[in-house]
Amino acid sequence: MLAWTIYISFIGVLAVMLLPRGNPRPARIVALLTAIAGFGCAVGGFVQAQPGEKQTIVQVPWIPSLGIEYHLSADGISLVLVLLTGLAAIAGILFSWNIENRAKEFFAFYLALIGGVYGVFLSADLFLLFVFYELAIIPKYFLIAIWGSTRKEYGAMKLALYSFVGSAMVLIVLITAYVNAGMKTFDLNILAGASLPHQIWAFPVIFIGFAILAGLWPFHTWAPTGHVAAPTAASMLLAGVVMKLGAYGCLRVAMTLYRQGLVESWGFSVLGVGSWRELFSLLAVIGIVYGAMVALVQQDFKFVIGYSSVSHMGFVLLGLMTLNSLGLSGAVLQMFSHGIIAGLLFAIVGRMVYDRAHTRDLAQLQPMNLSRVLPFAAVTFIIASAASMGLPGFSGFVSELQVLIGAWKAFPTLSVVAGVGILVGVAYTLRALQKAFFSDQEPAPAGVVGNSGHVGELEPISVPERLGSILLIGASVVIGVYPDILLKFIVPACSAVLTGCSPTAGIPQ
């Protein structure tokens, strides 16, 4: 069932490519149907799964002479992220309903990216995981470079090269691990357990390789430029799903392969930092505060959201570094929650505001009084920013609270600093909200608005946009009110990761 999420996406790519050129409508519909079918499979797999079980979906030899297998499996963490991918895919297509230019290619690249992401979350064989991980790089490049806006070619190339450098670091470590283990298998549990000196150097290489994509400070700089340059659907996917690929890789691969390298002390300490765990948790907290601070002074509405993503992903990385069940499951829940909320925020900024007002500059948006012209956008943004600030009742509250409590147990000082990051988060969100939607200025004459045309003529919010917003808000609220739906899957899976051995059960289909 779950494996079909991957296959359906790639079948969708083929189907879209084979459509006749010209009319964008069939491409949209096929893409939407594909995404819905993929989400359906994800939900189906989710419903069938038992909490705490690691189910093997497919396991067949792929390259027998090298011991490489086509092995898909899903535990609680994979299930949650697959669900997120399905949701984000549908929402992204709904919010790119207005793509007219080369729509066929757009949706083909889009679905290829989705297929790759599903693949990463479901792969159990490390080689396979890496294949899907790299597969996702190229569609991102084209999505941004062809359909993007501000400095799109620069942003796209930067994103592609950052991702590729990260995966090059991952590849080096994977090959050494494989060779060290005698070139017989890419099974995660067998590759783990290298000698300590090896772990000490290999852990940071592979962790940073993945964490580049998760927006770890100071390797985050691709994220704001990439998000800003990307078309709406692509930035929704980037923030919503692709950054989670990095965090997932950190958790599933780096921290499982080289646990000892993570916790073991270096034997000396620099400024109180004496192990990779302490260093990376420090970087994560810097990311939280730095991202929030920078978001506070941005003029471009999308940069505000872009830096807020860096800040929120800092919570994920901090949660991973706590190495306790609470923090870890908080991190996974935060991946889900941020995927939904960031997707929604980018949709509002990119699709609802920018496509209509043709500017994202907060100073230029101020005189437009968007709350009156686009009330739906304003309401959605209020809800989304409430969720993003972590108000109770939304998913962000549960996950960030969990991370903070987990961090309090592990690093009390750092968790206080991270708490400051939340406060700044409130500030930048309210600032953006106020400037973009609720400035008290009188409606300005058309001339002042500049090239954006008369404000009164903005087209109304369309049905697909409303559907997409409701979908994402609904998901955030449901998880915020009753997080146990996901947590009962996440917690046992995280404990399994922590204890190092995964409960293997289930029968291959």
Added chain:
Amino acid sequence: MSYLSILNLAAPETIMVMTALAVLAADLLFMRELERGTRQLIGAMIGCAGCLAAVAWMLVLPLPEPGSLMQGLFLVDPLIRIVKVALLALTIFTVLISMEADFTQHIGEYFALILFAAIGMMFLVSTEDILMIFISLELTSLSLYILTAFNKRNIKSAEAALKYFLFGGMAAAFTLFGLSLLYGISGSTNLAEIAKAVSGKSVNGLDPLLIAAIVLTVIGFGFKVAAVPFHLWAPDAYEGAPIPSAAFIASGSKVASFFVFAKVMMIGFKGAEGSGSLQAWMPGWVPTLAVVAAASMVLGNLAAIAQSSVRRLLAYSAIAHAGYVLLAVMAVPSPLAPHTSPLGPLVYYVITYGLTTLGAFAVVSNVQQRTGGDRLSDFAGLARRAPLLSFCMLIFMLSLAGIPPLAGFFGKFYVFTAALSSGGKSLGLLWLVILAVAMSAVSLYYYLLVLKQIYIMPSTDQDTPRPLSIGSQAIVFALAALVLILGCAPGLILEPVMSAIKVAGL
């Protein structure tokens, strides 16, 4: 051994020689009056038929006793067969690409030369005797020089051929000198015999004579595979030669040269490996190649960034890829993993690389026919004009960059793994593998530049595009499909190669 059994062993080569002569004769005797298109079609058909017959002979008929004539002068084993089949496949594609070429009136000669070059390559891979290696190397090279010069109307073609020839002649002299030193050391022309003498020489450090022999041989083969610092001919030859010739130099010639290069090093210089590990640097051929490989990867990748001609870009990318393949040559089997022979990754890599680069040249040929140039800007907006061709180019470029699930990715992965495993637990060549992976990250940049022109830039030419011929699209599409399939299912090449290596005992 009777002549009949010799003929039986060398049947594919014999078929190819007869085909080459048939193509020449048919064109010269009967087709002078016909139109060029017809002559090209008939010539290509005869050529392809001959290649297919040779392939069929090797695939269908059971292997005659894995035999060797006159102590390794001419060998037949399953691995050599696989390489020969690959060479013939590349030849077929080259012939098909040349079918649309319009640079010459000498159709028969052109096809015959391609086939002669192919014959040279076939002999090159099926020998373990330095004399025979030199002769087949010369047969291949001479045919390729002429093929490079074949466009008499283009001054660049002449320039490229002259450069190629002068460098080639010099490199041949070096090779011959190196081989003669080897003969002097061992008193034999057989690689296995030479190895015995060599390992005797390298007990107390390396013999100066042996060092000279290693360096001179590496220079000769380094030229053939366009490794730095013997690469200077490559950009000019790739840019100036007629496209099918350039494609053949880049694909078939690379496959054969690398295969024999690895064999000479592995078998002939067995016992003089030395060590390329940074902690335990020891003179020998491995560190020599390590330096050459590192230089090729760095220079090739960095120089490719600055190119504005796609053919020059492909040339520098070829130099970089030569660096990667050299990693496989260096991967001497370690006691840790004795079952892994470096020839497995090497054969997979060069075959898939040959297919990919052939495809890329076929696309360039199509673009050049329409726009008259191969500048990056000539590719602008290609996705609009020729979606299928652009998609195939996407596959070729990404495969060269090493993006899964294309063949280039698995090739790189496999080569790097082999290189790393050669040092045993100490991971001696780790520095080189890190360099290679880093450099392939650099390479993504310039491959994306090509794709950026194709997919992102608006089209510059306003004319209504000439329709592409179905034939040329089919060739490109077939190559792209092969690259994708071999990437998704590497076992198709890997499993036969592995079992062949076991049989050959390498």
